[in-house]
Amino acid sequence: MWVVYLLNSLYFAALLFLISLGLNIILGVMGVLNLAHGGLYAIGAYMAAWLIIGLGTQTPALLIVTGLAGGLVLAGIVGWVLERSLIRAMYTRALEYQLLLTFGVLLLLEDLIKMVWGGQAYYASAPFDLLGNVAIAGHVYPVYFLLVMAVTLVTGISIWLFMTRTRLGIMMRAISLDREMAIGLGLPVSRISNLAFVLGSAIAGLAGALVVPTTPALLGIGMEPLILSFIVVVIGGLGSLTGALVGALIVGLTRSFGIALFPEIELPLLFLIAGIILVIKPEGLFGR
Template sequence: MDLVLTIGVDALVYASWLFIVSLGLTLVFGVLKILNMAHGSIYALGAYSAASVVALFTTWGMSPAWSLVAMLLAAAGVAAVVGPLLERGLLARFYGRDEVLLLLVTYALFLMLEDGTKLLWGVNPYYVSEPYSLFGNVEIGSLSFVGYDLALIVLAVVCGLLVWLGLNRTVAGKIVLAVIHNPEMSASMGVNVNFVYSAAFTVGVFLAALGGAFTAPMISVQPGVSVSVIIVSFAVVIIGGLGSIEGAAIGAVVVGLARAVAVHVMPDVELFSVYLVMAAVLVFRPEGLFQSVKARVI
């Protein structure tokens, strides 16, 4: 019983931050039809920025509780600067061009951001230990879990609900859905399509940076962290279906369970478990679990 509980909690913790990152990836694809290869680099920017801002708050003698605010501000800062700059300054110039070209542009952007983070923060690892002890330990049955890990699950649920409600229960969300379905008709009705694209991309950047900022206390922030994140995020959106919020949630849970089972039961296949699950899904449902023929955010 303890093993089952451990696997379940580990799976949800891993799925929580992965869902936040993948939610941004699938949102950008759903609205802009761009498979953003640089998404993992934005995650890394969020992690590095959070480490820097938390360290700054610590030197000011502020309470460790403020480190949560510091991480949120770091993610918001990355989104406010990087989102409009990349979308308006670079990606907008390639709209209407071949989709493969856009993929290559985001890959080039990934390479530039990787080198940019090394220039700004160097190659030594950063550690953000202050927030990790804020919530103490939580006893579940005979087992003890870190409270911060469980709080991350709550954050993922909140992010998912806010994005879903924003798209499906607000006027702004209806406008975004209209642009997704028919940007030309939306433009003829007076919708500023370019603003919608910029706003959606910025929200996607914020979610990637938020995932990086709030996982920084759980990992060693160092060069190369973006590579593993973007690979696993792609696995999540492929399993769930590109452009689907529900699919991103289910895909993250499936990936989390596959990894947790492999770590605790079959450690030798841990590196391949996610890709085995992805391959199995693609065999029987190539478009993903929640994907219609035409990609769009649901």
């Protein structure tokens, strides 16, 4: 059973990492705390669900690729529109304005989803059902969960390579370390900030699209991941990608084993850990 507990931890950690990754990129590069992040996750989920249901009976590979691509792309586009119109007005403003604005955007996105897709639930479980189970250490485990872990791994590595090996990525990191200096050096800060927002939004959409075969797309689906990603960011450190990884693993492991051993503590447990970190090391484990 312990193997399954571990797998569950990794699955949950993978989802958290993906969600926090996007949040951290935006936070790191632009210094913007994006509460609308949950809305972009939801858009990714709804788009993927709509595509998967619309395609009907197909090979799992086609359904999965279409769903993920659709969610990712739409969230990226919405992110681009948001950044161009609203977010860029926020760079020089105080934090309170950012929180208010992005929260307002979150509510806006929620209503937009209701207008486009209505209030009912979208069940798009074909990819999950079609991939079946695999036997691991005497237990059955759904293959789809392993796929989620694989996609997260690939995404994480891609982002890491992007950030360390490409010019664009290095410029992004430069801006996140010292925005003024970057402007002084003549980096196209405004364009790169826009790109960072699009990238973060697209990853949020990818996370939503990835999760939708395991759970229906419902109104309010973005709320829980938003809160959880904040806990991960608090634990791991604002703006740090390694922090997002470590934070996600800590949360995933504690939740999975916590539920198995002390189920009553499920809800408060994560906030407890975040609280402890805030007291001992307020900037987070890997924060600056």
